[in-house]
Amino acid sequence: xxxxxxxxxxxxxxxxxxxxxxxxxxxxxxxxxxxxxxxxxxxxxxxxxxxxxxxxxxxxxxxxxxxxxxxxxxxxxxxxxxxxxxxxxxxxxxxxxxxxxxxxxxxxxxxxxxxxxxxxxxxxxxxxxxxxxxxxxxxxxxxxxxxxxxxxxxxxxxxxxxxxxxxxxxxxxxxxxxxxxxxxxxxxxxxxxxxxxxxxxxxxx
Amino acid sequence: xxxxxxxxxxxxxxxxxxxxxxxxxxxxxxxxxxxxxxxxxxxxxxxxxxxxxxxxxxxxxxxxxxxxxxxxxxxxxxxxxxxxxxxxxxxxxxxxxxxxxxxxxxxxxxxxxxxxxxxxxxxxxxxxxxxxxxxxxxxxxxxxxxxxxxxxxxxxxxxxxxxxxxxxxxxxxxxxxxxxxxxxxxxxxxxxxxxxxxxxxxxxxxxxxxxxxxxxx
Numbered sequence: 001x002x003x004x005x006x007x008x009x010x011x012x013x014x015x016x017x018x019x020x021x022x023x024x025x026x027x028x029x030x031x032x033x034x035x036x037x038x039x040x041x042x043x044x045x046x047x048x049x050x051x052x053x054x055x056x057x058x059x060x061x062x063x064x065x066x067x068x069x070x071x072x073x074x075x076x077x078x079x080x081x082x083x084x085x086x087x088x089x090x091x092x093x094x095x096x097x098x099x100x101x102x103x104x105x106x107x108x109x110x111x112x113x114x115x116x117x118x119x120x121x122x123x124x125x126x127x128x129x130x131x132x133x134x135x136x137x138x139x140x141x142x143x144x145x146x147x148x149x150x151x152x153x154x155x156x157x158x159x160x161x162x163x164x165x166x167x168x169x170x171x172x173x174x175x176x177x178x179x180x181x182x183x184x185x186x187x188x189x190x191x192x193x194x195x196x197x198x199x200x201x202x203x204x205x
Numbered sequence: 206x207x208x209x210x211x212x213x214x215x216x217x218x219x220x221x222x223x224x225x226x227x228x229x230x231x232x233x234x235x236x237x238x239x240x241x242x243x244x245x246x247x248x249x250x251x252x253x254x255x256x257x258x259x260x261x262x263x264x265x266x267x268x269x270x271x272x273x274x275x276x277x278x279x280x281x282x283x284x285x286x287x288x289x290x291x292x293x294x295x296x297x298x299x300x301x302x303x304x305x306x307x308x309x310x311x312x313x314x315x316x317x318x319x320x321x322x323x324x325x326x327x328x329x330x331x332x333x334x335x336x337x338x339x340x341x342x343x344x345x346x347x348x349x350x351x352x353x354x355x356x357x358x359x360x361x362x363x364x365x366x367x368x369x370x371x372x373x374x375x376x377x378x379x380x381x382x383x384x385x386x387x388x389x390x391x392x393x394x395x396x397x398x399x400x401x402x403x404x405x406x407x408x409x410x411x412x413x414x415x416x417x418x419x420x421x422x
Contacts, residue, residue, distance in 0.1 A: 019397060019398065020397050021245055021397075022240065022241050022244040022245045022397070022400070022401075023241050023245075023319070024241065025240035025241045025244070026237065026238060026239070026240055026241060026324045029237050029240065030237060083296060083299075083300060084296075085318075086292050086295055086296055086299070086318050086321055087289070087292040087293065087296065089318075090288055090292055090321055090322075094284075094285060094288065123284075125322065126241040126319050126322040126323070126324075127241075128322075129318065129319060129321060129322045130241075130315060130319055130322075133315035133318050133319070134315060137314060137315060177409075178412070178416075178419045179408075179409050179410075179411075179412035179413045179416070179418075179419055180405070180408070180409050180412075181419060181420045182420030183234070183237060183408055183420065184405050184408040184409050184412065185405070186405075187401050187402070187404050187405035187408065188401070188402050188405035188406075190398075190401045191398040191399065191400075191401035191402035191405065192398070192402075193398075194397055194398030194401060195398045198396065198397075198398065
């Protein structure tokens with residue numbers, strides 16, 4: 001249990017998707033003009049990361065990794081399909097986004113209508129594919145750890161995008177130098193937020 | 206597009222496709238695409254150059270393939286077709302890197318795979334390659350990838366030079382002997398937040414020189 005909390009907290013604060021790896025920057029910059037839309041996209045990312053990382057974990061460990069297909073019989077013990085991981089992961093993500101969309105539409109219609117266009121769009125959000133690729137690279141021991149990593153990364157992205165959206169709403173009233181207005185100042189503010197998040201470095205639970 | 210058939214290969218219009226993404230329509234500083242991978246690999250010059258070359262290759266070829274297929278792809282499934290084309294090319298690039306540049310491939314880690322979701326590539330396929338002939342699409346791909354690449358290389362240059370005093374792994378600052386005068390490397394440049402601030406400063410400089418890019422709020 002400690003291990004799970006540790007992974008969860010690490011992936012929110014220390015290995016934050018946005019501040020430490022710059023993943024999902026495109027939607028982070030494009031959708032952070034107001035807090036309400038940022039909120040919608042953040043929730044959608046938490047959902048999708050929480051679903052796709054465990055599913056890709058199973059695919060990685062039962063099909064792709066070196067010798068993972070040994071459960072099919074002795075002949076498969078030497079099969080290494082890990083070069084297929086990119087194309088399979090992206091297919092799983094595209095499919096899971098559709099599935100999550102249908103589930104939310106059926107059971108939580110209010111959330112569905114507030115997410116709107118963002119749900120289908122996150123199929124091409126690099127934070128989602130990045131989550132699966134980091135899961136593959138870090139070799140988590142079991143599915144619970146992978147899930148807690150996926151959810152933690154999603155929550156980290158959520159915190160980051162809502163934070164920058166709040167700052168951008170306020171910064172509109174400031175007198176920013178012309179050439180820095182808009183994109184430039186957003187980059188610099190994100191950098192400053194990243195420095196703040198770095199103070200969590202080295203924390204282990 | 207019947208007019209462009211008479212265009213010579215390097216007509217002014219075609220060269221414009223190649224040159225506007227370098228400045229006026231730069232993918233990173235103006236269109237805000239493909240930032241994700243642009244920042245994380247820029248602590249050193251070598252991986253940044255390798256990634257830039259990889260993106261140029263994937264993007265040029267993907268644009269040509271999609272442009273050749275543009276009349277046969279059904280509109281409803283075009284996204285998945287584009288993803289499959291890009292993913293296959295990225296697998297090729299990844300295998301080539303693993304075979305010939307293993308160390309750099311380790312440093313780039315997941316960011317080779319993330320070329321797939323690099324929004325510049327998807328964006329240009331959607332916006333340009335789907336409605337244009339292969340040759341202009343190829344030039345557009347090269348231009349945008351180069352516009353992405355030069356930002357990557359400039360950021361990496363400053364981060365490696367100021368952060369560790371090296372360039373391409375060669376200890377420039379040590380050779381110059383500036384450490385004897387009390388100079389110290391700014392280790393902060395290596396850390397992730399400084400990549401964002403460096404890009405912010407590049408945008409600042411670019412928009413100061415090119416004032417029509419300034420945003421009104």
